[in-house]
Amino acid sequence: MAQLRTDVRYIKGIGEQRAKSLRKLGINTLFDLISYFPRAYEDRSVFRSIGSLLPDDTACVRALVVTSPRLSRIRKGLDIVKLRVADESGSMDLTFFNQSYVKDSLKYGSYYVFYGKVGGTLQRPEMTNPVFEPEEKAGSITGRIVPIYRLTASLSQNILSKAVRQGLEQTDSLIPEVLPNKVRERFNLSHADFAYHNIHFPADMEALALARRRLVFEELFVLACALGLLRSRKAEKTGIVPGNADVEELYAALPFSPTGAQRRVIGELMSDLLSGRPMNRLIQGDVGSGKTLCAAAAAWYVYKSGFQTAFMAPTEILAQQHYNTLTELLSPLGVRVGLLTGSLGAKRKREVKVSLALGEIDIIVGTHALLSEGVDFFSLALVITDEQHRFGVNQRSLLTEKGENPHVLVMSATPIPRTLALIIYGDLDISIIDELPPGRRPVETFGVDERMRPRVMKFIRRLVSEGRQVYIVCPMVEENEALNIKAAEKYYEQLKTRVLPDLRLALVHGKMKPADKDAVMGAFVRGETDVLVATTVIEVGVDVPNASLMVIENAERFGLSQLHQLRGRVGRGGHKSYCIMFCEGGSENPRISTMIKTNDGFKISEEDLKLRGPGDFFGSRQHGLPEMKIADLSADMSLLSDAQGAAAELLESDPNLMAPENGPLRKRIEELFEVYADTFN
Numbered sequence: 001m002a003q004l005r006t007d008v009r010y011i012k013g014i015g016e017q018r019a020k021s022l023r024k025l026g027i028n029t030l031f032d033l034i035s036y037f038p039r040a041y042e043d044r045s046v047f048r049s050i051g052s053l054l055p056d057d058t059a060c061v062r063a064l065v066v067t068s069p070r071l072s073r074i075r076k077g078l079d080i081v082k083l084r085v086a087d088e089s090g091s092m093d094l095t096f097f098n099q100s101y102v103k104d105s106l107k108y109g110s111y112y113v114f115y116g117k118v119g120g121t122l123q124r125p126e127m128t129n130p131v132f133e134p135e136e137k138a139g140s141i142t143g144r145i146v147p148i149y150r151l152t153a154s155l156s157q158n159i160l161s162k163a164v165r166q167g168l169e170q171t172d173s174l175i176p177e178v179l180p181n182k183v184r185e186r187f188n189l190s191h192a193d194f195a196y197h198n199i200h201f202p203a204d205m206e207a208l209a210l211a212r213r214r215l216v217f218e219e220l221f222v223l224a225c226a227l228g229l230l231r232s233r234k235a236e237k238t239g240i241v242p243g244n245a246d247v248e249e250l251y252a253a254l255p256f257s258p259t260g261a262q263r264r265v266i267g268e269l270m271s272d273l274l275s276g277r278p279m280n281r282l283i284q285g286d287v288g289s290g291k292t293l294c295a296a297a298a299a300w301y302v303y304k305s306g307f308q309t310a311f312m313a314p315t316e317i318l319a320q321q322h323y324n325t326l327t328e329l330l331s332p333l334g335v336r337v338g339l340l341t342g343s344l345g346a347k348r349k350r351e352v353k354v355s356l357a358l359g360e361i362d363i364i365v366g367t368h369a370l371l372s373e374g375v376d377f378f379s380l381a382l383v384i385t386d387e388q389h390r391f392g393v394n395q396r397s398l399l400t401e402k403g404e405n406p407h408v409l410v411m412s413a414t415p416i417p418r419t420l421a422l423i424i425y426g427d428l429d430i431s432i433i434d435e436l437p438p439g440r441r442p443v444e445t446f447g448v449d450e451r452m453r454p455r456v457m458k459f460i461r462r463l464v465s466e467g468r469q470v471y472i473v474c475p476m477v478e479e480n481e482a483l484n485i486k487a488a489e490k491y492y493e494q495l496k497t498r499v500l501p502d503l504r505l506a507l508v509h510g511k512m513k514p515a516d517k518d519a520v521m522g523a524f525v526r527g528e529t530d531v532l533v534a535t536t537v538i539e540v541g542v543d544v545p546n547a548s549l550m551v552i553e554n555a556e557r558f559g560l561s562q563l564h565q566l567r568g569r570v571g572r573g574g575h576k577s578y579c580i581m582f583c584e585g586g587s588e589n590p591r592i593s594t595m596i597k598t599n600d601g602f603k604i605s606e607e608d609l610k611l612r613g614p615g616d617f618f619g620s621r622q623h624g625l626p627e628m629k630i631a632d633l634s635a636d637m638s639l640l641s642d643a644q645g646a647a648a649e650l651l652e653s654d655p656n657l658m659a660p661e662n663g664p665l666r667k668r669i670e671e672l673f674e675v676y677a678d679t680f681n
């Protein structure tokens, strides 16, 4: 008797050879096989009469073989079988290339069902290489909705669908129902059995829709439960509890008054810190919403009890800027802030490490350098990472290993819909800053094409004459980074020598030495340059309040969220600010029109998600979460939030899923943890 975990090679009808091909698709067990969902379907369920066929139709036809198939050998390696078939409405010629067996399998005087693309003319329709089945046996590859699978070279659709069919036959009554009855009923979800059958071999379109909906829900629900368990498992650890401190003391020392959203989020951080469990929290907020202050407040709180904070940023420039900000905000309160980056000299690095180990630094800001061996803390209690999706999950945990269950705070500058954040950052609680500091004016946004270039250059000149500064950003246009930099350099030279020779220009790109980069950025921050030409290195977080114009070249090459990030670089001071995007079609360009319509990062990210899909959105699966088998995180958003709600409710009533009726679900989750051990640990 087969089990769900039975290796596919032991399944009737699947030999060693096929099993090998299946393994290439990641199909090892019987359950893998039936969970290998089609990527598309072909509707072969509607029968057409020959007389109604038009050239280029793809159709299913029930017809009688009216001539004996003739096999002719055109030349070596080219056989042709020809025959004619007919129904009451007309006749049709069939041609098969290199399928000489057809000569014997199609019998004169018998009925078959054929499926294929119609060629020939209206009067004389024909089909080449149609698939077919004897009429009395039709219903497996013709006369129904047929699954289309993702294949490898050594498999065909027919072989795979046969294998799946066999798999399904042998799992009869084995398919576990992981959804609690209550959930199934409440959300009108079909039974597991029905769903697994109909997702492969749907009875009709309606059954397919039902099956798909159920399986998407199942996938999201299982993942949501798994992540929920994970959160509570982490919560079982004990976290360092700092002593109580009055955050008003911090607020009183700030140059501004925190927004309501900042106060709320800081309150959430405080209660995490005092909970006795390690904090695991993500702060999401639009560019410029003031995430840094929230992080600073948590660090200050921890400092008040004599503990240390590590603050990791993805780039040197950002680390430097955070270092500056934190020093400004917190050093008046006695907090000692340190900086550790790869570009520091060996001597300086050593000094910083020693101070850190002795507890003479309260907050250490740095890049990946913080992860290196020999960076030891005196009393690390809080780990903050900025722009999390740039760090792998593992890097985050490397840093936490430098303390004992330290609190973890992650800041993301890419607002994403909350439901999705729950998946991507599934093991984190989420705080959202949904309010910008007062006095921000929306950045006026334009999409323009090449014809506007002279006017844009004039505009740059005007703003500079008013004392403002300007960014010009060039995208990655080549796979090859060296070529990109060359392109940026060339463009920069051209601007500098010909277009804007009277202005002070500088260039910054990703391949520059950190020290050079910092020098250029530093000069721009101090207002010593007017126009900064940059590749996307400035995308993340640099703060120059005097910059009031962002010009983006080839805007169509950026994702919407990236464009939004870039736009967020301006409008940070009191000056009226602008974003001008060069792109094909100007303001008619659909991406650009989204940017013009809204300044809301959450809305933009939703749109981005729709345009690009979650895969691209998050880059090369850096989030490290399980790949979705069937759910489409951008399209199945409402199911996602239903599934998350249901999962939360279930975990509320049965926190460890120990109730007998939740057994199948628990088992499925355990398997998931096994497969993705790296991710979940």
Ligand code: ADP
Binding pocket: 256, 257, 258, 259, 262, 285, 286, 287, 288, 289, 290, 291, 292, 293, 413, 437, 438, 543, 572
């Ligand atoms: P982000 O969320 O993009 O990291 P920052 O923390 O860098 O935003 O803050 C953006 C700018 O807004 C900074 O210059 C910061 O000093 C300023 N800022 C933050 N909070 C407030 C506030 N409550 N009132 C006024 N300015 C603020």
Ligand code: MG
Binding pocket: 291, 292, 413, 541
């Ligand atoms: Mg920031």
